[in-house]
Amino acid sequence: MKFKSILDAIGNTPLVEVPHLSPVDDVRIWVKLEGQNPTGSVKDRIALALIEEGESSGQLTKDKILLEPTSGNTGIALAMVAKMRGYRFTAVMPDNASSERVQLLKAFGAEVEFSPGDKGTNGSVAMAQEMAKDSRYYMPFQYGNPANVLAHYNGTAREILDDLPTIKAFVAGLGTGGTLTGVGRRLKEHDSSIKVVAAEPELGELVYGLRSLEDGYIPPIFEPDILDGKVKVRARESILWTRELLQREGIFAGISAGAVIWVAQRVAERLSKDGTGGDVVCLLADGGWKYLSTEAWTQDIDTAESQVEETLWW
Amino acid sequence: MAVEVKIPTVFRKFTGNEATVELEPGTIADLIDQLGSRYPGLKEQLLAGDGELHRYVNVYVNDEDARYLEKLDTNVGEGDTVSLLPSVAGGA
Numbered sequence: 366m367k368f369k370s371i372l373d374a375i376g377n378t379p380l381v382e383v384p385h386l387s388p389v390d391d392v393r394i395w396v397k398l399e400g401q402n403p404t405g406s407v408k409d410r411i412a413l414a415l416i417e418e419g420e421s422s423g424q425l426t427k428d429k430i431l432l433e434p435t436s437g438n439t440g441i442a443l444a445m446v447a448k449m450r451g452y453r454f455t456a457v458m459p460d461n462a463s464s465e466r467v468q469l470l471k472a473f474g475a476e477v478e479f480s481p482g483d484k485g486t487n488g489s490v491a492m493a494q495e496m497a498k499d500s501r502y503y504m505p506f507q508y509g510n511p512a513n514v515l516a517h518y519n520g521t522a523r524e525i526l527d528d529l530p531t532i533k534a535f536v537a538g539l540g541t542g543g544t545l546t547g548v549g550r551r552l553k554e555h556d557s558s559i560k561v562v563a564a565e566p567e568l569g570e571l572v573y574g575l576r577s578l579e580d581g582y583i584p585p586i587f588e589p590d591i592l593d594g595k596v597k598v599r600a601r602e603s604i605l606w607t608r609e610l611l612q613r614e615g616i617f618a619g620i621s622a623g624a625v626i627w628v629a630q631r632v633a634e635r636l637s638k639d640g641t642g643g644d645v646v647c648l649l650a651d652g653g654w655k656y657l658s659t660e661a662w663t664q665d666i667d668t669a670e671s672q673v674e675e676t677l678w679w
Numbered sequence: 680m681a682v683e684v685k686i687p688t689v690f691r692k693f694t695g696n697e698a699t700v701e702l703e704p705g706t707i708a709d710l711i712d713q714l715g716s717r718y719p720g721l722k723e724q725l726l727a728g729d730g731e732l733h734r735y736v737n738v739y740v741n742d743e744d745a746r747y748l749e750k751l752d753t754n755v756g757e758g759d760t761v762s763l764l765p766s767v768a769g770g771a
Contacts, residue, residue: 438771485767486769487767489768507771508771540769540770540771542769565744565769567762578733578736578765582735582767583735592747593747594743595746596742597742598742621770
């Protein structure tokens with residue numbers, strides 16, 4: 366494949382069967398390897414879409430500084446696209462993000478503002494929204510920008526249907542809700558019986574230690590009704606199945622991948638029980654590189670679990 | 680065996696700092712009633728004015744979000760675990 370620019374190399378990621386991970390004979394599990402995107406995550410898709418939307422709406426001009434709250438992947442992707450398009454970029458990120466993320470952002474020339482880690486991504490969202498009142502900034506805001514959903518509707522979902530039109534279920538992690546909403550909408554237009562299921566991280570006590578319920582947050586672009594199910598997964602199961610993915614199938618993916626696999630296995634069991642069988646597609650958001658400092662693959666499981674829980678693993 | 684309900688930090692001021700509470704089996708609505716009579720004020724935190732779950736409260740039965748089961752009518756049996764968690768922004 367030949368491309369004129371790294372931006373043209375975004376998307377069209379491989380869809381790979383993982384036969385040793387299916388718990389039942391009549392369901393095949395496939396993984397879409399979003400870690401194969403240029404900066405190593407699914408967020409390259411939305412970074413390009415968000416910046417192009419800002420340009421075409423006229424809100425993003427060369428004198429603006431791009432600003433975005435992020436736990437890492439969107440920031441790294443925006444930093445790359447911003448560099449290619451000639452914009453300055455400031456990422457707002459919790460201060461417990463892994464060091465690889467900070468290094469990558471700085472390598473791409475981004476500035477990083479840290480929000481308190483104990484407030485999780487909610488804290489980054491609140492801080493970025495406050496900063497964005499300054500008119501020097503343009504904040505695409507992935508949690509509220511329909512371009513996020515459209516990137517998946519027009520890209521990710523179309524690719525899945527081209528490769529596997531008989532798909533019976535789709536599983537992805539819940540972050541902004543953009544992947545699940547965009548892919549889910551197109552899959553259900555194709556065949557309304559396709560099940561769309563979210564894997565959700567069970568975060569550490571600290572992150573849930575909100576002062577009041579009013580600090581709760583549901584991303585504006587997320588359409589909860591598109592889902593057929595939502596399952597929470599602990600860090601421990603996510604680590605164990607991220608390891609199994611590497612051991613059994615040779616795929617080195619980020620820690621949220623284990624959570625998505627775990628949920629896909631439950632979906633597979635249900636499809637088998639219903640007599641439906643068929644194909645389940647999992648979206649694996651990133652590769653494992655940015656999580657090496659958590660020692661998720663090398664420590665005993667108890668140590669790995671506590672080290673992953675201390676960082677931002679989702 | 681009863682139903683084990685996990686209480687998040689944000690609601691522990693109602694439960695005298697208890698992190699887990701044991702209740703009798705029933706629907707989620709029944710469990711919320713039990714919580715309300717044992718811990719005054721807690722039911723009003725979990726339900727919105729319209730009687731449905733507060734939009735920022737997620738209730739999980741054995742890790743599955745009850746909004747995608749039978750909502751407040753979801754049956755919770757002996758040995759099941761219920762978790763209450765506030766919704767937070769996901770990583771991205």
